[in-house]
Amino acid sequence: MLADSKQLTVVMFSAFWSGTCRAITPVFERFANTYSHVTFCNVDIDELESHPVVRTVQSVPHFRFRKNGATVADFSGANEGALKSAIEANI
Secondary structure: OHHHOOOOEEEEEEOOOOHHHHHHHHHHHHHHHHOOOOEEEEEEOOOOOOOOOHHHOOOOOEEEEEEOOEEEEEEEOOOHHHHHHHHHHHO
16 A cells, blocks of 8 residues: 555645646656656545545645655645655655
8 A cells, every 4th residue: 555655645635626736746757757766656535535534624736745654744835845845855
């Protein structure tokens, strides 16, 4: 399972209707290509709204960083610098 991986997993919780999510998606995709040893996953909160983890998301975009079965970082907002910093701090 992705959440229990020994390597870093970055999950972006997003919504199609969110302009902020659409703005940060190309950055997220670019980082997915740059950091090939990190797993990136984009979760549409409307498609999985009944999932217990999705119900914990208060705003989008929301980024959750998991490694070795634990959340190592978590933040909301379309901040490219914060996204890059969280990735590099947890590789």
